[in-house]
Amino acid sequence: MMKTYNYSNLNKQDIQTLVQRNVDPANEIRTLVEDVIAHVKQHGDRALFDYAHQFDKVELSKLYLDKAELQEIASAVTADQKAALKVAYDNIYKFHQSQVKAEDKVETMPGVTCWRELRPIEKVGLYIPGGTAVLPSTFLMLGIPAQIAGCKKIVVCSPPQKNGKVNAFIAEVALMLGVDRVYLAGGAQAVAAMAYGTETISKVDKIFGPGNQFVTKAKTIIQSTTTTAIDMPAGPSEVLVIADGTAKPAFVAADLLAQAEHGIDSQSVLVCTDENIAQQTLIEVEKQLQVLPRAEIAKQALDNSYIVVTDTLAEAMDFSNQYAPEHLILATESWKDITDSIINAGSVFLGNLTPESAGDYASGTNHTLPTSSYARAYSGVSVDSFVKKITFQHLTEEGIKNIGPSVEILADLEGLHAHRNAVSVRVSPPTP
Numbered sequence: 001m002m003k004t005y006n007y008s009n010l011n012k013q014d015i016q017t018l019v020q021r022n023v024d025p026a027n028e029i030r031t032l033v034e035d036v037i038a039h040v041k042q043h044g045d046r047a048l049f050d051y052a053h054q055f056d057k058v059e060l061s062k063l064y065l066d067k068a069e070l071q072e073i074a075s076a077v078t079a080d081q082k083a084a085l086k087v088a089y090d091n092i093y094k095f096h097q098s099q100v101k102a103e104d105k106v107e108t109m110p111g112v113t114c115w116r117e118l119r120p121i122e123k124v125g126l127y128i129p130g131g132t133a134v135l136p137s138t139f140l141m142l143g144i145p146a147q148i149a150g151c152k153k154i155v156v157c158s159p160p161q162k163n164g165k166v167n168a169f170i171a172e173v174a175l176m177l178g179v180d181r182v183y184l185a186g187g188a189q190a191v192a193a194m195a196y197g198t199e200t201i202s203k204v205d206k207i208f209g210p211g212n213q214f215v216t217k218a219k220t221i222i223q224s225t226t227t228t229a230i231d232m233p234a235g236p237s238e239v240l241v242i243a244d245g246t247a248k249p250a251f252v253a254a255d256l257l258a259q260a261e262h263g264i265d266s267q268s269v270l271v272c273t274d275e276n277i278a279q280q281t282l283i284e285v286e287k288q289l290q291v292l293p294r295a296e297i298a299k300q301a302l303d304n305s306y307i308v309v310t311d312t313l314a315e316a317m318d319f320s321n322q323y324a325p326e327h328l329i330l331a332t333e334s335w336k337d338i339t340d341s342i343i344n345a346g347s348v349f350l351g352n353l354t355p356e357s358a359g360d361y362a363s364g365t366n367h368t369l370p371t372s373s374y375a376r377a378y379s380g381v382s383v384d385s386f387v388k389k390i391t392f393q394h395l396t397e398e399g400i401k402n403i404g405p406s407v408e409i410l411a412d413l414e415g416l417h418a419h420r421n422a423v424s425v426r427v428s429p430p431t432p
């Protein structure tokens with residue numbers, strides 16, 4: 001169960017230790033994942049069949065489901081479930097569509113015009129988790145921005161379930177997105193397949209999607225060893241709740257448990273200015289665990305979670321910024337007073353009536369977010385993640401005359417005479 005620390009008793013080193021997560025000190029995960037990647041690179045499809053047997057405990061006869069099979073599987077989805085998926089689809093679509101804005105052309109000096117244009121990344125790979133829980137919501141979170149960006153080839157991998165298929169909701173979302181094929185591959189092997197390509201799975205330009213520590217390690221390795229990019233390290237889920245005396249212990253407990261139930265390596269942190277609220281929250285956590293089907297998973301995640309009691313909301317925010325949470329919930333009526341002091345967070349949930357679950361599923365924001373303190377430097381997935389922003393420039397006769405002398409001097413001072421000449425020949429072309 002969650003340990004409690006008093007912020008005033010923590011020194012710098014204690015805080016450093018507390019904010020660290022999912023470390024792999026003996027490089028066990030790295031070694032295993034490097035081995036998986038090497039096998040997929042060498043043996044292609046054969047390795048995928050073998051890993052499906054070894055890690056997913058399933059014998060596959062082929063590595064993908066086609067449109068007809070997806071349609072048959074999706075027929076099990078009820079009208080209510082379809083309607084809920086549609087609400088999520090529409091809100092996520094609306095929010096992501098609003099991110100697409102043409103940029104202005106800028107005349108930086110007379111005759112010199114610069115601008116940026118978007119081009120979709122052509123081949124993208126989407127990883128949809130399916131180990132401890134199958135996440136069709138992640139398929140929406142990745143497929144919708146890919147669709148809006150206009151990516152031409154969308155490769156989708158998800159771990160095979162025990163029946164050698166994907167579940168009905170993954171199939172339904174594939175049909176909603178117009179994706180005709182879902183590959184039955186999970187874990188590090190799926191990431192390797194999309195990075196190197198196999199007989200069946202195409203190599204892609206960029207891999208997206210969250211996953212467990214194996215998936216996340218594989219993504220960070222292929223990012224530095226292949227020409228395939230990644231969205232970000234989006235590993236085991238985490239939440240940090242900042243609460244004060246106005247927070248509702250039942251709500252805070254529910255939010256902590258919502259992330260704890262994702263997996264045993266998830267982490268839920270409460271930073272609270274009110275000791276009584278912290279104690280009430282712990283009591284609520286115990287109460288709600290009694291009726292939670294995934295209580296065993298959540299309990300293990302809570303063993304790896306903790307509470308920090310601070311004197312002020314400013315101290316709480318200071319701790320949160322050092323932690324750089326994937327999700328930050330401000331469980332306080334005073335949330336407006338402290339949002340400006342947020343420096344590091346993936347996605348923020350404001351006030352007592354805003355559960356993280358709303359953003360996990362259906363409010364519109366993306367739930368694929370940086371974990372393990374990567375929120376210090378990375379943003380969550382958006383339409384931007386699926387496009388390149390290419391810069392353009394055009395110089396007129398007036399433009400080259402205006403900018404030319406400065407470029408010539410700058411080229412001289414770097415000793416790059418061919419650079420100077422590329423301007424000089426245009427400003428005063430040699431007489432024929």
Ligand SMILES: NC(=O)c1ccc[n+]([C@@H]2O[C@H](COP(=O)([O-])OP(=O)(O)OC[C@H]3O[C@@H](n4cnc5c(N)ncnc54)[C@H](O)[C@@H]3O)[C@@H](O)[C@H]2O)c1
Nearest residue numbers: 129130131132159186187210211212234236237262368369
């Ligand atoms: N950061 C985010 O944006 C975000 C969003 C959604 C979910 N998540 C996280 O994604 C994760 C999903 O994890 P999951 O496990 O449920 O599904 P997953 O699909 O990420 O991983 C399942 C795969 O892991 C592989 N695997 C399992 N045990 C292994 C082992 N011992 N050795 C090698 N490979 C092994 C298997 O191949 C299996 O197919 C959770 O931790 C969840 O918190 C994060």
Ligand SMILES: N[C@H](CO)Cc1c[nH]c[nH+]1
Nearest residue numbers: 135137138237238360367
């Ligand atoms: N909380 C996860 C992001 O870390 C997203 C998710 C999907 N389904 C439920 N939750």
Ligand SMILES: [Zn+2]
Nearest residue numbers: 237258259360
């Ligand atoms: Zn969640």
